[in-house]
Amino acid sequence: MTASVLQQPSGLPTPAGTAPLLRFEQLGKVYPTPAGPYPVLENINFEVNQGEFVCVIGHSGCGKSTLLNMVSGFATPTSGQVLLNGKPIEKPGPDRMVVFQGYALLPWMSAYENVYLGIDSVKPNLPEHEKREIAMEHLEMVGLTAAAEKKITQISGGMKQRVAIARALAIRPDVLILDEPFGALDAITKEELQEELLKIWNTQKCTVLMITHDIDEALFLADRLVMMTNGPAAGIGEILTIDFPRPRSREDIMEDPRYYELRNSALDFLYNRFAHDEDEKAD
Amino acid sequence: MATTPNSSSTLSLWWKRNRQSILPPLLGTLGFLLFWQLSSSLGLTKLTGPLSLWTDERTRELLLYPFYDRGGLDKGLFHHSMSSLGRVAIGYTLAAIVGIGVGIAVGLNKSLDRAFDPLFQFLRMVAPLAWVPIALVLFQRNQPAAIFVIFITSIWPILINTAEGVRQIPQDYRNVALVLQMSSGRFFSKVLIPSALPYIFTGLRISIGLAWLAIIAAEIVMPGTPGIGFFIWDANQNGYVSEIVLGVIWIGAIGLILDRFMAWLQKRISPGQ
Numbered sequence: 001m002t003a004s005v006l007q008q009p010s011g012l013p014t015p016a017g018t019a020p021l022l023r024f025e026q027l028g029k030v031y032p033t034p035a036g037p038y039p040v041l042e043n044i045n046f047e048v049n050q051g052e053f054v055c056v057i058g059h060s061g062c063g064k065s066t067l068l069n070m071v072s073g074f075a076t077p078t079s080g081q082v083l084l085n086g087k088p089i090e091k092p093g094p095d096r097m098v099v100f101q102g103y104a105l106l107p108w109m110s111a112y113e114n115v116y117l118g119i120d121s122v123k124p125n126l127p128e129h130e131k132r133e134i135a136m137e138h139l140e141m142v143g144l145t146a147a148a149e150k151k152i153t154q155i156s157g158g159m160k161q162r163v164a165i166a167r168a169l170a171i172r173p174d175v176l177i178l179d180e181p182f183g184a185l186d187a188i189t190k191e192e193l194q195e196e197l198l199k200i201w202n203t204q205k206c207t208v209l210m211i212t213h214d215i216d217e218a219l220f221l222a223d224r225l226v227m228m229t230n231g232p233a234a235g236i237g238e239i240l241t242i243d244f245p246r247p248r249s250r251e252d253i254m255e256d257p258r259y260y261e262l263r264n265s266a267l268d269f270l271y272n273r274f275a276h277d278e279d280e281k282a283d
Numbered sequence: 284m285a286t287t288p289n290s291s292s293t294l295s296l297w298w299k300r301n302r303q304s305i306l307p308p309l310l311g312t313l314g315f316l317l318f319w320q321l322s323s324s325l326g327l328t329k330l331t332g333p334l335s336l337w338t339d340e341r342t343r344e345l346l347l348y349p350f351y352d353r354g355g356l357d358k359g360l361f362h363h364s365m366s367s368l369g370r371v372a373i374g375y376t377l378a379a380i381v382g383i384g385v386g387i388a389v390g391l392n393k394s395l396d397r398a399f400d401p402l403f404q405f406l407r408m409v410a411p412l413a414w415v416p417i418a419l420v421l422f423q424r425n426q427p428a429a430i431f432v433i434f435i436t437s438i439w440p441i442l443i444n445t446a447e448g449v450r451q452i453p454q455d456y457r458n459v460a461l462v463l464q465m466s467s468g469r470f471f472s473k474v475l476i477p478s479a480l481p482y483i484f485t486g487l488r489i490s491i492g493l494a495w496l497a498i499i500a501a502e503i504v505m506p507g508t509p510g511i512g513f514f515i516w517d518a519n520q521n522g523y524v525s526e527i528v529l530g531v532i533w534i535g536a537i538g539l540i541l542d543r544f545m546a547w548l549q550k551r552i553s554p555g556q
Binding site: 097 | 465
C-alpha cells in the first residue's frame with residue numbers, strides 16, 4: 001500500500017558523490033549478564049546524510065538508547081562500528097552533542113551559565129564577548145532571553161528542555177542527539193518545542209538523531225523514521241521516508257493523505273508486525 | 284482597626300505567628316530545670332541544682348564577670364572559651380582541609396575507597412579520650428597533641444560525607460562533562476564541588492559539634508593553660524560542683540551557637556539543595 005515510501009534498510013547504497021555524515025557498519029552490541037551474553041543490537045547498517053533529521057522509534061527495550069549511545073560514544077560497539085565523517089567514534093565529544101533525557105543541567109547555575117559553560121568548555125580560546133554573545137543568541141533562539149538569569153531550579157520542565165537544546169546547539173555539533181526529549185512534557189509545551197526545534201534545525205541545518213515514542217512527532221519532524229524490531233538482537237526493521245515539503249506546518253501535514261498512509265504503516269509495524277513476536281525479522 | 288499597623292498589634296501578630304515555635308521549647312526547658320532543681324533540693328541527687336549557679340558565690344562571680352582577667356589561669360569564662368575556640372579552630376580547619384581533600388580522592392577512586400574505607404570506619408569509632416595518650420606519644424608536646432585530638436575526632440564525618448557527595452554526583456553531570464570534554468580542573472570547580480557541596484556541609488556541620496565535644500579531652504592533656512575544658516577539669520580536681528555545672532552549660536551553649544552558625548552558613552552558600 002505504501003510501497004513507494006518504504007525502503008529496505010540493509011546495504012542501502014548512498015547516492016554517488018555525497019559521502020554520508022554518519023555511517024553504521026554491521027553494528028552490534030552484546031551486554032554481558034549473569035545469565036550469559038545478551039545481544040541487544042545486531043547487524044545495524046544505516047547511513048545519515050549531512051543535515052538530515054532522523055527519528056528512531058521502537059518498543060522499549062529494543063536498544064534505541066544503546067544505538068544512540070554508540071553514536072555519542074557513551075557505549076562502544078561489540079561488533080562493527082559507527083563512522084562520523086569516515087572516522088570511527090571512540091569516545092564522547094562535542095561534535096556529537098547530546099540533549100539528555102533528564103536535561104542534565106547543572107541546577108546551581110542559571111540558564112545562561114549552563115549554556116555558557118558548554119561554549120566555554122568546548123571553545124575556551126574564543127574571546128569572552130563572543131562566548132557571551134553566542135550564549136545569549138542561543139537562549140534567544142529558544143525564547144529564553146527573559147529567563148536567562150533564572151536558576152535551573154526555578155524554571156519549568158519545558159524551559160529546562162529549552163536550555164538543554166540551547167546548550168547543545170551553542171557548541172555547533174555535527175550531530176545533535178536527542179533521547180526522547182519531549183517525553184516528560186505536557187502536550188502543549190511539547191508541540192511548541194517541536195516547532196521551535198524544527199525552526200532552529202531549518203536555520204542551522206544541523207544533523208539530528210532523535211529517539212521518540214510518538215509517531216506523530218516523528219512524522220512532523222523527521223526526514224526519515226527508523227523503526228526498530230524488538231530485542232533481543234534488535235535491528236532496523238523498516239525505514240519510512242517522510243518527504244513532506246519544508247518548512248512544515250502541522251495543519252498542512254494533517255491534510256496530506258500520505259500522512260495517514262505513513263502513520264498507518266508505522267502503527268502496523270509497531271503494533272501488528274512487531275508487537276511482541278520475533279518471527280518477522282527472519283531476514 | 285485591626286489592619287492599622289501600630290506597634291502593639293505588630294507585636295501581637297508576631298507573637299501569634301511565632302507562638303508555636305517559642306512556647307514548647309521554653310516550657311520544655313523550664314520544666315526540665317524545675318525537675319532538676321526539685322530533685323536536688325529534695326536530696327534525691329548530690330548534684331547541685333541550677334539555682335546554685337546563682338546562690339554559689341564562685342559561680343555567681345563567674346556569671347557576672349565573664350571578661351575578668353587576673354592573670355595566669357584566673358580568668359573569666361570568656362577568656363577560657365576564646366582559648367578553647369582558638370584550638371578548635373585550628374584542629375577543625377585542618378580536619379576540613381584534609382577531610383575534604385581525602386574525601387574527594389576516595390570518592391573519585393574506587394580502589395582507594397576499597398583500600399581505606401575499613402580503616403576510616405574503624406578509626407572514627409575511637410573516642411576522643413582514647414586519642415589523648417596516643418597524641419601525647421606522637422607529638423611529645425601539649426599544644427600540638429591537643430590540636431591533634433580535635434583534628435582526629437572531627438575529620439571523619441567531613442571525610443566520609445565528602446566521599447559520599449562525590450560518589451553521588453549524578454551520572455548525567457558526569458556525562459555532560461564527558462561530552463563537553465571538560466578539563467579535570469573545570470570538572471572539579473564547575474561540577475564536582477558544587478554538586479558535592481551539600482554533603483560536604485553536612486559533614487562540616489556534624490564535625491563542628493564533634494570538634495567542640497573533643498575540647499575537654501584535648502585540654503586534659505594541657506594542664507596549666509587556659510581553656511574551658513581545663514576549667515572543668517580544674518573544677519573537678521577541686522570539687523567545685525556548681526563550677527562544673529556552669530562549665531558544662533557554657534560548653535553546651537557555645538556548641539549550640541557553633542552548630543547554628545554552620546547551619547546558617549550552609550543555607551547561605553548552598554541554598555535550596
